[in-house]
Amino acid sequence: MKLPNPFRRRRPTAPPKRPDPGSTARPNGEYELRGHSSIVMHLATVPTADGELLASGDTQGAVLLWDAATGEHVAGPVTVDSANVRGLAAVDLGTDGWALVCAGADGVTLWDPRDMSSPEYTPRRLVDTGASAVAVVPGEPQLLVVADGKAVRVIDPAGGQEVFGFRQPPHPKGHIGDQVRRLVGVRPDDDTGGFAAARYGGGLEVWAPGRRGWHQGRFSLMARGPGDFTAYGSHLAIPAGRGIDVWDLRTGEHTARGELDTPYEVLAPVPLGGRTVIAAAFRVYDECGVQLWDPHHPTALTPPFNRHGQAFGDASFGSATINDVIGITCPDGTTRVASAGNDGCVLLSASLTEDDLVPGQRPGPAPVEHDNGNYARVRTRDGEIVGLWFADTARARDRGLIEALLFREDLGHLLGTEHRVVPNTVDDKGGAFVMFGHHRAPGAP
Secondary structure, three states: OOOOOOOOOOOOOOOOOOOOOOOEEEOOOEEEEOOOOOOOOHHHHHHHHEEEEEEEEEOOOOEEEEEEOOOOOOOOOOEOOOOOOOEEEEOHHHHHOEEEEEEOOOOOEEOOOOOOOOOOOOOOEEEEOOOEEEEOOOOOOOOOEEEEEEEEEEOOOOOEEEEEEEEOOOOOOOOOOOOOEEEEEEEOOEEEEEEEEOOOOOEEEEEEEOOEEEEEEEEEOOOHHHHHHEOOOOOOEEEEEEEEEEOOOOOOEEEOOOOEEOEEEEEEEEEEEEEEEEEEEEEEEEEEEEEEEOOOOOOOOOOOOOOOOHHHHHHHHHOEEEEEEEOOOOOOOOOOEEEEOOOOOOEEEOEEEEHHHEEEEEEOOOOOOEOOOOOOEEEOOOEEEEEEEOOOHHOOOHHHHHHHHHHOOOOOOHOOOOOEEEEEOOOOOEEEEEEEEEOOOOOOO
């Protein structure tokens, strides 16, 4: 049987046609917010007189606005950048109200969410050079911190003056080096607003104003995980291995650890009842979703929700991935979580309460289903068979045996599908996995 050549160059796939903006209710109470024709990368909420708006930005430079509580489409798509949206935030301009901050290849612009869909409206340009990250520095007045290829700068958005800045380190041609890749506003103490900066090399540092100007704080560590960190109060929450670490900015101490058996890639603080918990986005095999985690009760998680699909149903765009999450407090006091995915969709969760946090929840596909000790089927939680496990690694490389088993298990649709052999590092049973298509082996990040 002739198998497809995995090294054959694929034809480029055109992005899908932009769907009409709108929301669709799921049976579980979630809402699908559609209107993007490319990967949705960033989310932000903007307070208005009529309630909070949810802004979503994609890789084609478009932003849509939604009612944050109901998911109803409000405005857009509006093109805010000629390339892609690299960051969204909401900043309080005082008497001028709240503005939506859009960062991208064209720079940083401030938009009035009430007027941004008007053809005659012109945004205020704050930075002319391309920005790679943006965040709001908490305080009164609020400031913006912006990163580009040359510098990291703190800017007063009201007047546009630079308050503080430092140069990005040089990097070799063709490499990112150790430049700042993510910015998050923090409060090192109750009275001081600053920002935390994560570098591509793994370093994470905190900057804040002092008596003699801005300075780098004593708190500095290596972010061991590949994902994005977040801040709440004076704490940092950081993905680390298969869990989450929490650090206190005031003392520099490690205060909590969630051993959650899962690599989390994106984190965000979420108000839930009278406390703050962490919304954590995971990806296991080709499944992704969101869970809430309570740092004060490290074994407590919600069941997974906001499960996004494959990127536009085409693996050439990438696997199922969540790129951003954000917590929303609704007018009735309930909490919802919005997530942005590679499938071009924003998901708005059903209402969540403290009762949803229960010990022992785990995300991702179901465990490997062992048949007779020699081989097993690997399923997703929806029951789809995506691979086989063999106790004998040599058998995992026996193409004839694999084809015979696929016929026996009535899995003929997998014949000829590209597959790869991955050693079993999940449990003590050894052997190897044969994973079909673009599915990941159990435990793979």
